[in-house]
Amino acid sequence: MKGYNGLYLMGNYPTPKVFIDAARLGMEYFDFLEIGIPFSDPIADGPVIERAAMKVIADGHRVADIFKSIEKISCPSSKKIYVMTYANHIFARGNGTFARMMKSAGTSGIILPDVPSAESDRFKKEFAPFGIELIHFITPENTYEQIESIASSASGFLYCISIRGITGSRFSLESEMRKKIAHAKKFSRVPVVLGFGIRDGVTAAIALRVADGFIVGTRAIEILETGGVGKLSQFFEELAKHCM
Amino acid sequence: MNKMPTANGYFGIYGGKFVPETLVNALGELEKAYNAFRKDRAMRIELKSFLSHYAGRPTPLYYAANLSHKCGIEIFLKREDLLHTGAHKLNNTLGQGLLARFMGKKRLIAETGAGQHGVATATVAALLGMKCTVYMGNVDMKRQAPNVARMRLLGAEVVPVESGSGTLKDAINAALRDWVKNVRHTHYCIGSVVGPHPFPMIVRNFQSIIGKEARSQMYTQVGKNPDFVVGCVGGGSNAVGIFSAFLRLPKTKLIGVEAGGFGTKPGQHSARFAMGRRGILHGCITYVLQNKDCQILPVHSISAGLDYPAVGPEHAFFHDEQIVEYVRCSDSEALRGCLALSKFEGIIPALESSHAVGYVLSNRKRFKGCVVLVNLSGRGDKDMDIIAREAKL
Numbered sequence: 001m002k003g004y005n006g007l008y009l010m011g012n013y014p015t016p017k018v019f020i021d022a023a024r025l026g027m028e029y030f031d032f033l034e035i036g037i038p039f040s041d042p043i044a045d046g047p048v049i050e051r052a053a054m055k056v057i058a059d060g061h062r063v064a065d066i067f068k069s070i071e072k073i074s075c076p077s078s079k080k081i082y083v084m085t086y087a088n089h090i091f092a093r094g095n096g097t098f099a100r101m102m103k104s105a106g107t108s109g110i111i112l113p114d115v116p117s118a119e120s121d122r123f124k125k126e127f128a129p130f131g132i133e134l135i136h137f138i139t140p141e142n143t144y145e146q147i148e149s150i151a152s153s154a155s156g157f158l159y160c161i162s163i164r165g166i167t168g169s170r171f172s173l174e175s176e177m178r179k180k181i182a183h184a185k186k187f188s189r190v191p192v193v194l195g196f197g198i199r200d201g202v203t204a205a206i207a208l209r210v211a212d213g214f215i216v217g218t219r220a221i222e223i224l225e226t227g228g229v230g231k232l233s234q235f236f237e238e239l240a241k242h243c244m
Numbered sequence: 245m246n247k248m249p250t251a252n253g254y255f256g257i258y259g260g261k262f263v264p265e266t267l268v269n270a271l272g273e274l275e276k277a278y279n280a281f282r283k284d285r286a287m288r289i290e291l292k293s294f295l296s297h298y299a300g301r302p303t304p305l306y307y308a309a310n311l312s313h314k315c316g317i318e319i320f321l322k323r324e325d326l327l328h329t330g331a332h333k334l335n336n337t338l339g340q341g342l343l344a345r346f347m348g349k350k351r352l353i354a355e356t357g358a359g360q361h362g363v364a365t366a367t368v369a370a371l372l373g374m375k376c377t378v379y380m381g382n383v384d385m386k387r388q389a390p391n392v393a394r395m396r397l398l399g400a401e402v403v404p405v406e407s408g409s410g411t412l413k414d415a416i417n418a419a420l421r422d423w424v425k426n427v428r429h430t431h432y433c434i435g436s437v438v439g440p441h442p443f444p445m446i447v448r449n450f451q452s453i454i455g456k457e458a459r460s461q462m463y464t465q466v467g468k469n470p471d472f473v474v475g476c477v478g479g480g481s482n483a484v485g486i487f488s489a490f491l492r493l494p495k496t497k498l499i500g501v502e503a504g505g506f507g508t509k510p511g512q513h514s515a516r517f518a519m520g521r522r523g524i525l526h527g528c529i530t531y532v533l534q535n536k537d538c539q540i541l542p543v544h545s546i547s548a549g550l551d552y553p554a555v556g557p558e559h560a561f562f563h564d565e566q567i568v569e570y571v572r573c574s575d576s577e578a579l580r581g582c583l584a585l586s587k588f589e590g591i592i593p594a595l596e597s598s599h600a601v602g603y604v605l606s607n608r609k610r611f612k613g614c615v616v617l618v619n620l621s622g623r624g625d626k627d628m629d630i631i632a633r634e635a636k637l
Contacts, residue, residue, distance in 0.1 A: 038539075039538075039539065040408065040539040040540040041408065041413060041414075041417055041525060041526070041540050042417075043263075043264070043417050043420045043421060043526070044264050044421075044424070046421075047407070050407055051407075054407070054408070057539055062537045063537055063538070086524075087262050087524040088523045088524045088525060088532070088534070088538050088540075089538050091522070091523060091524045091529065092521065092522065092523040092524070092532070092534060092538040093538060113264050114262045114263060114264060114524070114527070115262060116261065116262075116263060116264065116265040116267075116268040117265065117268075118252075118261060118268060119260055119261055119262055137264075137265040138265070139264075139265045139266040140266070141265070141266045141267075141268070141269045141270065141427065142265065142269070143269070146269075161264075161265070161266065164266055164424060164425050164426075164427060164428070165424060165425045166421050166424060166425070169425070
């Protein structure tokens, strides 16, 4: 596929085996994986991902179990695995415990949707000794000055939340946001990747026209729920066809 | 003037703004608008006028003579139950409603547990001609059905929240998600001293009128400060409101009462200080009930307004600094407090406030001969079904 694209999967969802199979398949099509570590109160997620998180927790999978599964994906050196979770998992464990787990599972960065740049210092300090990148966000609410400062210090990739909303919302791209993405690309040394609302080949192709890549999440979870890894493979093919 | 929180929104190590990047500028705008609002003479006059002529302030300070004689304690009740809509919540929603209008926002959203904050928000939305959506857990909607009808009568849309445990914390999640989507024209009227900065500060300041009035009423009626000030603590707005006027007085001890529920196992109580540890929930660092794997635990209380797994960050600071002592009151002790106040004083308290009353009555030796000021934060009409069932009336 053209661009620098990511696939979101919820760790150990719907089962550890299906999750690992889906992740290995994803590695063939995408440049990076974003693995959700479930949190009981996921304020940035829509109903699909929230339901997946609740099931993983209810099935008794602990955070350590999910890292064990992540280890089994075996990430090629040309690709990366990022972890997406909420601040409490890192803060409440403290002492670099979470970073250590990430490092030994071979993941290279973390996405924390409830940590804005103003609160990110304590997390950067916690992850830096382990070489783990904290992914920065830009949103339609950021000013051009903020985008400049966030983008110029980004590492890994810059996560562009294209809409005001939660995961699984409808895709849209205001003209103002297109300008902001262009502005971010000017200052960022890493790919600017568009997420939230990418559902099919068409939206993915639009994302690739304005940004350096896209992340697909909610739609992949839905397909995995109803059609398993087989249908997911068809979905990846469709994306690839639109993004040649 | 209260120096807390810091410019970044911290009370010691607690507080902060742990929200999606999308909301950060909205929180900044809110803080700026609030600072302009509190300096604006016309706004101050309007708020004061609504508080007196619409809400019914000042609320009385009542010496509960019958109960006092029975227990050998001098019990004074700050009668927030007599405020319009039946609880202290209106102090905050009137303030935030006017602030939202001052900011040009046309829509209010709110979360609610017991329904009191939802009713208070719907009331202010009706008064100021604003749209209103209230998120409420489906479990809470069942146990507080009269308040659901009240909100709808006032013109608010009540949205059931079925995710998670279907209670207050899930309603806050839903309200935060709504706010992320509609941040341009919507104000999130948060109901307690919880959430990201500046909410804990704004809500505290709007509720501090309880303490200011109570302190001056104590002077007039008793001629001295109370030996103890007692308030129930869910998120903690009524307690912070009354405590704010009595902080760091050498002879006045402050007691916050958490919901002890019916046991000490997870899911049987809401005792964050007794059983919780530091964490991040709903935008701030505070004490949180969570399991070893850092997932938020289910909570319980006989009162829907106290079963919240986190607590306001300023309370967390008060706890660590030993400025306030936090204790527990069980469901059955709270119920006994409710029955005693009803029987001996003719006042039916909300089950939340009954925790403050219940703690004092269950520990009467500790308070013997002392002047005890209890914040009676709400009235019990909304709880009649539960009270009737539990007390076998």
